[in-house]
Amino acid sequence: MKVKINAKKSYDVIIKKGILAEITVHLPADFKGRTAAIITDSNVMPLYETVVRKSLESAGISVFSYAFESGEKNKTSETLFNVLNFLAENKITRSDFIIALGGGIVGDMAGFAAGIYLRGIRYIQVPTTFLAAVDSSVGGKTAINLEAGKNLAGLFYQPEIVICDPETFCTLDDITFADGVSEAVKHGFICDEVFFRCLSGKTRAEYMENIVEIVARNVEIKGGIVEEDELEKGKRQLLNFGHTAGHAIEKCTNHAVSHGQAVAAGMILMSRAVHKKGFCDKDYSQEIEAAFSGFSSLIDMNLSAEKLYEAGLSDKKRSGEKINIIIPESVGKCVIKQINAEELLELFKAGLEK
Numbered sequence: 001m002k003v004k005i006n007a008k009k010s011y012d013v014i015i016k017k018g019i020l021a022e023i024t025v026h027l028p029a030d031f032k033g034r035t036a037a038i039i040t041d042s043n044v045m046p047l048y049e050t051v052v053r054k055s056l057e058s059a060g061i062s063v064f065s066y067a068f069e070s071g072e073k074n075k076t077s078e079t080l081f082n083v084l085n086f087l088a089e090n091k092i093t094r095s096d097f098i099i100a101l102g103g104g105i106v107g108d109m110a111g112f113a114a115g116i117y118l119r120g121i122r123y124i125q126v127p128t129t130f131l132a133a134v135d136s137s138v139g140g141k142t143a144i145n146l147e148a149g150k151n152l153a154g155l156f157y158q159p160e161i162v163i164c165d166p167e168t169f170c171t172l173d174d175i176t177f178a179d180g181v182s183e184a185v186k187h188g189f190i191c192d193e194v195f196f197r198c199l200s201g202k203t204r205a206e207y208m209e210n211i212v213e214i215v216a217r218n219v220e221i222k223g224g225i226v227e228e229d230e231l232e233k234g235k236r237q238l239l240n241f242g243h244t245a246g247h248a249i250e251k252c253t254n255h256a257v258s259h260g261q262a263v264a265a266g267m268i269l270m271s272r273a274v275h276k277k278g279f280c281d282k283d284y285s286q287e288i289e290a291a292f293s294g295f296s297s298l299i300d301m302n303l304s305a306e307k308l309y310e311a312g313l314s315d316k317k318r319s320g321e322k323i324n325i326i327i328p329e330s331v332g333k334c335v336i337k338q339i340n341a342e343e344l345l346e347l348f349k350a351g352l353e354k
Contacts, residue, residue, distance in 0.1 A: 001216040005138060005158075005223040007230050013138060013162040013219045015212050020051050020165045023126070024059035028160055035062040035096040037087055039110035041070040044102040044128055047171055052101055052126065064090045068109070072255040075105050075145045077153070083113045097122045097160070103129035103176075104136035104259070108154070111142035115157035125159045128168040130180025130207075131260055134187070134218035137162050139226040139236075149314035150247045156231055162219075166211040177204055178297040179260025182242075184214060185291045186267060187221040189284075190238050193332030195221075196291065203294035237336050240317055241326040242267030245348065248311035252303050261299050264292055269301065271328060273351030279327050279337065287331065305348035312344050 003013045014026055024032075036056050040049055045067040053063045066086040068079045087098075100110030100123060107125055114123035125137040143154025169177060181199075188196030195217055199207075207214060222239065229236040246266030249257055257265075268285045275283035292298055317324055323341045328334045339347075 001212055003216055003219045003223060005162075005219075006227045007140060007158050009158045011159060011161050013164065013223070015133070015164045015166065015215045015219070017165060017167050017212065019163055020048060020126070020168070021055055023052055023055045023163055024061070026161060026163055027059070027124070031061065031097055033060050035064070035090075035092060036099055037090065037092050037096065038063060038065040038099045038101050039083055039106060039113065040065065040067045040101040041074075041103075041106050042067050043070040044106065048101060048128060048168060052099065064092070070105070072105060072145070072250070072259070075109060077144060077146075079109060080112060080144050083109060084117055087113065087117050092117070092121070094118050094121050097124065099124050099126055100137075100159075101126045101128065102132070103127065104132045107132050107137050108142050108151075109144065111140070111157055111159065112144060112154055115142060115155045120157070122160050123157075125162040127162070127164050129172060130169050130177050130215075131183055132180075133164045133166070133169075133215050134180055135183040135222060137164070138219050138222050140230070149311070149316065150250060152314070152316055164215060166208075166215060169208070169211065174204065174295070175258055175261065175297050177207075178292070178295045179258050181207065181292065181295060182260035182264040182267075184218050185288065186239075186241055186263065187218050189267070189288060189291075189328070189331060190241050190326070190334040191221050191225070191332060192217075193330070196331055200287075200291040201293045206294065234336070237317065237324050238326060238334055240324075241334060242270060244312055244315050244317060244323065244325065244344070245269050245308065245351070247315055248308040248348075249299075249301075249303065251311040251314070252307050257299055261297050264288075264297070265299050265301060268298075269351035270325065270347070272354075273347040274325070274327050276350040276353075277347060280329060282328075282330075284328050284331065301352055305345060305352055308348045309345040312348070313341060
């Protein structure tokens, strides 16, 4: 399946089982005969670098590969500059290109590097995790973490194309697969009730039965929002549902809790909180929790509201003393509400009380 993303620069997202072995068929024509720098991590390198390299080399493309240690703790400025030095040492030029081969961390790192190396070279997203396929590979957000918080340094930089092979999801452990489920459920909840109901309660095996169509619908939802608000000045902030609390959970646990687990917990916490505080008529936390019933990855919240609040104040969505939160009006329809940042503490307290 192919989905067109009509951002400032239009590009296709192609979803097909087995596409890694034929990746060159889908590259822009002027990439032939160029040099490719594959940026990946230590988990993905032994799994998929060879098949991508062979496909590229068969089209006369020279290939250099670099893998950094996997994990959120390595999404840092040090890793970014290691990638930049690798590109320079191998004489990658403006006519060459980068392939981001991996999950969301790889996509963020490689995309950020592409955006600032030589003031910008072209790159391709090749997501190998469910989360990256349905969310982070689409829309052009790239970032690294700083000590103060998650994704605090980055830029918007759109890829040339996104090439997704859902067969790579078969090598994911259950928690990593469920990370993608969190973002898929989020997309349905904020924009498409029918899709949300379709996903609710599904097991991993049931997801995989229709995985191409599920990825495509997620890309359509996110792409539609990005087309309206590429730089996240308005509607694109809906995609942050559950993320302010989720990023705080990640920071407070030193990333022992995965991004998807944290976002799932954040959606449940905030749905409960905004209802208790009178921002919406219904508590949707149980419906969201039920959507994950096919998995065992939901976490027990044993963090204090005060710790979450302190971490939440570093959220990049904060503007001065204000911060935007997402309010569900109904399943499939959410709105953005600006509150005083200090109100987050009471919201977190309310959300933690069951």
